[in-house]
Amino acid sequence: MPTNERPRVAIVTGGSRGIGRAVAERLAEDGHHVVIAYAQNDQEAQDTVHGIERRGGVALAVRADVADPDAAQALFGTAEDTWGGVDVVVNAAGIMILKPLAEYDLDDFDRLIRVNVRGTFLIDQQAARHVRPGGAIINLSTSVLGLALPTYGPYGASKGAVEAMTRVLARELRGRDVTVNAVAPGPTTTDLFLYGKDDATIDRLAKMNPMERLGTPDDVARVVSFLAGPGRWINGQVVRVNGGMV
DSSP states (O other), X not given: OOTTSOOOXXXXXXXXXXXXXXXXXXXXXXXXXXXXXXXXXHHHHHHHHHHHHHTTOEEEXXXXXXXXXXXXXXXXXXXXXXXXXXXXXXXXXXXXXXXXXXXXXXXXXXXXXXXXXXXXXXXXXXXXXXXXXXXXXXXXXXXXXXXXXXXXXXXXXXXXXXXXXXXXXXXXXXXXXXXXXXXXXXXXXXXXXXXXXXXXXXXXXXXXXXTOSOBOHHHHHHHHHHHHTTOTTOOSOEEEESTTOO
């Protein structure tokens, strides 16, 4: 990035692990100054920051509950106070609780909706207020919406809400030169996906796409990087990143 240009600033929620971490690292490589928002694990967040810094990037970690309106507002305030503004927002924070609908605990359902829907809403709301012209807002959905797999009902419902907000927000920001898209990964090698699955289940899911492998966080991060940078003519879309699964 030329030294006479201001740095682009990115906020990545859920940026300390899994897909969020890969996205934070990739955006830092692209020249963004990255704010890594995380929920709990201080060590993972600092490890991510130090890894970015070792590769010549710029990052800081901010502990924030994305579903708390004051925390969401403070997160954007930190980015603006530190680096002068916000250009890219990636909503990678999320949880996944899988059970058949008839057996689903209401407390689990409320927790899932709080993080995946309310959290995305609050971060998107702040992004709509703060992202500078030429910027991008990128939400994380899931390819399971097209598969309708058993046990994924509430999780899929939460991501259906994310996709609806994505499409509507893109139209609400008419004239702002800010794109809004969602990326919908298929099965990806993260702790979130692998937790509780045996080898046979993982192998079966890996072979559901024509590439016959699981995705990696880097596969997803490359698409986010494109949408955050050169992909300016893609707007109001959901990009399925799943090797051709659906």
